[in-house]
Amino acid sequence: MQDELPASPEARRGFLKTVAGAGLAALSGMAGAQSFDFKPAQRYPDPAVLILDPSFAKYRIYSSTVEQVGTGMRWAEGPVYFPEGGYLLCSDIPNNRLMKFDEKSGKFTVHKENVNYANGNTRDRQGRLVTCEHSVTRRVVRTEKNGQLTVLADKFEGKRLNAPNDVVVKSDDSIWFTDPIFGINGEWEGARATPEQATTNVYRIAADGQIAAVITDLVNPNGLAFSPDEKKLYVVEWKGTPNRSIWSYDVAADGSLSGKTKLIDADGPGSLDGFRVDRDGNLWCGWGFSGAFAPTATDVPGGMKAHLPLAKSEDMDGVKVFNAQGKPIGFIRLPERCANLEFGGPKRNRLYMASSHSLYALYVEAHGAV
Numbered sequence: 001m002q003d004e005l006p007a008s009p010e011a012r013r014g015f016l017k018t019v020a021g022a023g024l025a026a027l028s029g030m031a032g033a034q035s036f037d038f039k040p041a042q043r044y045p046d047p048a049v050l051i052l053d054p055s056f057a058k059y060r061i062y063s064s065t066v067e068q069v070g071t072g073m074r075w076a077e078g079p080v081y082f083p084e085g086g087y088l089l090c091s092d093i094p095n096n097r098l099m100k101f102d103e104k105s106g107k108f109t110v111h112k113e114n115v116n117y118a119n120g121n122t123r124d125r126q127g128r129l130v131t132c133e134h135s136v137t138r139r140v141v142r143t144e145k146n147g148q149l150t151v152l153a154d155k156f157e158g159k160r161l162n163a164p165n166d167v168v169v170k171s172d173d174s175i176w177f178t179d180p181i182f183g184i185n186g187e188w189e190g191a192r193a194t195p196e197q198a199t200t201n202v203y204r205i206a207a208d209g210q211i212a213a214v215i216t217d218l219v220n221p222n223g224l225a226f227s228p229d230e231k232k233l234y235v236v237e238w239k240g241t242p243n244r245s246i247w248s249y250d251v252a253a254d255g256s257l258s259g260k261t262k263l264i265d266a267d268g269p270g271s272l273d274g275f276r277v278d279r280d281g282n283l284w285c286g287w288g289f290s291g292a293f294a295p296t297a298t299d300v301p302g303g304m305k306a307h308l309p310l311a312k313s314e315d316m317d318g319v320k321v322f323n324a325q326g327k328p329i330g331f332i333r334l335p336e337r338c339a340n341l342e343f344g345g346p347k348r349n350r351l352y353m354a355s356s357h358s359l360y361a362l363y364v365e366a367h368g369a370v
Contacts, residue, residue: 034357038068038335048318048333049362056321056330059282064363066332069352070101070108075189076354077274078166080121080129081344088344090354091118093134093189101352101359103345108359117183117190120166120274120340125173132164135183135190140164140175140205153177153203153211159196163189166223166274166340168370170230174255175205180220180238202235204255214257218247223274223340226251227324228281228369233257236272244272244290246283246326263326266290269311270320274340274354278366281324284351288337289313313337319353334360343368 041047046065051057076099078091086103089111098118100111116133124130129143130152138161139154152175154161163183168176180200184193202215202224215221219239226233233249244266250259264283266272273286289311297305317337321330336356344350344361348368353360 034074035071036068036335036357038071038358038360040067041065046362050331050333051329052321052331053323053327053329055323059278059321059330059364059366061363061365066334066360066362068358069106069361070099070359071357072108073099073357073359075339076356076359077119077339078121078132079340079342079344079352079354079359080123081342081348081352082123082127082129083344083346084127086346088342088352088359089121089129090340090352090359091115091121093117093119099359119164119183119189120177122167122169124169124175125171130167130169130175132167132177134163134165135193138163138183138193140167140177152205152209156197156201156203156211156213162195162197162200165221168224168226170226173207176202176214176224176233177205178202178221178224178235180222182220206255212255214255215249223272223286225275225277225283226369227277228279234263234275234277234283236275238272240266243267244270246272246275246285264322268292269309270316271337273338276341276343277369278343279369280366281369282329282366283322283324284341284343284366285320285322286338286340286353286355287316287318287320287331289316317355319351332362 044063048066049060073092074094081088088101089098097113098111101108116137117135118131119134120132122130133139140152142150162179162181165178183190199216200220201213202221204212204214218237222236222238224235233251235247237245246264248261248263249257269290269292271288271290275285292310293307297307300306318334319332319338334355338353338355341353344352351362
C-alpha cells in the first residue's frame with residue numbers, strides 16, 4: 001500500500017522534508033553524517049556565478065546552476081574523474097575513506113575505507129588511480145586494474161616522506177606530487193609524527209621510477225597543475241610570505257624547472273588550495289578564508305575579548321578563476337570552502353568542487369586541460 005501524504009500543507013511540507021533528509025543521508029553512505037541542505041538557484045543565470053572580468057562571460061552557461069551532488073563528509077578533497085565508468089572519486093580525509101559519485105544513478109556512496117587518510121588523487125594515462133596517502137603510510141600509491149596497490153614513493157634519500165598532498169601526471173608518464181606536513185602535524189588528518197625531511201618539497205617520479213626533489217624552497221607546497229602545453233608548472237605555496245601564492249615554473253624536457261615567478265597572490269585573508277587548468281590556460285582555484293584573525297582582541301558579547309577573524313567565510317568561499325596571466329576573471333560562490341576541484345563529465349565540462357562537507361557541480365563552457 002502506497003503511503004499517503006498528510007492532509008494539511010504544513011504537515012505535507014514536514015513529511016517531504018523528512019523524506020528528503022532520509023534520502024540525503026542514504027546517499028551520503030554514512031549514518032549520522034554531517035549532511036547539509038542546499039537549495040540551488042531557481043532562476044537563470046545563477047547569481048552564484050560572478051563575472052569579475054568580461055572575458056569570463058563565455059565560460060558561464062546562462063542556464064546552468066550550482067548543484068550539490070553529495071554531502072556527509074568532514075573534509076572533502078582530491079576529486080578525480082573516471083570517464084570509462086562515468087564516476088568521480090574524492091577523499092574524505094578525517095573519515096579515512098574515498099567517496100564515489102556515480103553520474104548515471106546520482107548515488108553518492110563510500111567507495112573504500114581505511115585509505116591511510118588519502119588526500120590528493122589523479123588518474124594516470126593508463127586510467128589507473130594514483131593517490132597521495134596523507135598520513136600513517138605517507139606514500140604515493142597506484143591502484144592497478146586488479147585492485148592491488150603499487151607503492152610509487154614512500155622515501156627520499158632514505159628518509160620517509162612528510163605527508164604527500166596533491167599529485168598530477170604529465171604526458172611522459174612522470175608523476176609530480178607535493179609533500180607538506182599537514183598530515184603529520186596533528187591528529188585530524190592522520191597521526192602526528194616528526195618530519196624526517198629537512199624541507200617540504202615537490203617531487204618528480206620519472207617513468208623509470210627514479211625520484212627527484214624538483215622544488216625545495218617552498219613552505220608547505222599544496223595544489224599543483226601543468227599548463228595545457230605542459231611548458232609551465234604551477235604550485236601553491238600554502239605558507240607563503242606574506243600571503244598564500246601560486247608560483248609558475250618553466251618546465252624543461254628533462255623535467256628540470258627554472259624561471260620561478262609569482263603568478264597569483266592570495267592577497268591577505270584569501271586561501272588558495274587545489275586547482276585545475278582548462279584548455280585555454282585559465283586556473284580554476286579552490287578558494288576561501290584563510291582563518292587569519294586580528295592581532296588585537298576586541299570586546300564581544302558576554303563580557304569577553306576575542307581576536308576576531310579578518311574576513312567573513314561566506315564572502316570568500318568558492319572557486320576563483322584566474323587567466324594565464326594571473327588576473328582574476330570569475331568567481332563561483334559556494335556555501336562551503338572549496339579545497340579542490342576537477343573537470344569531469346563525458347565532455348570534461350562539468351566542474352566538480354570538493355568543498356568541506358559536500359561535493360558540488362556546475363556545467364561550464366570550459367574543458368579540463370588533461
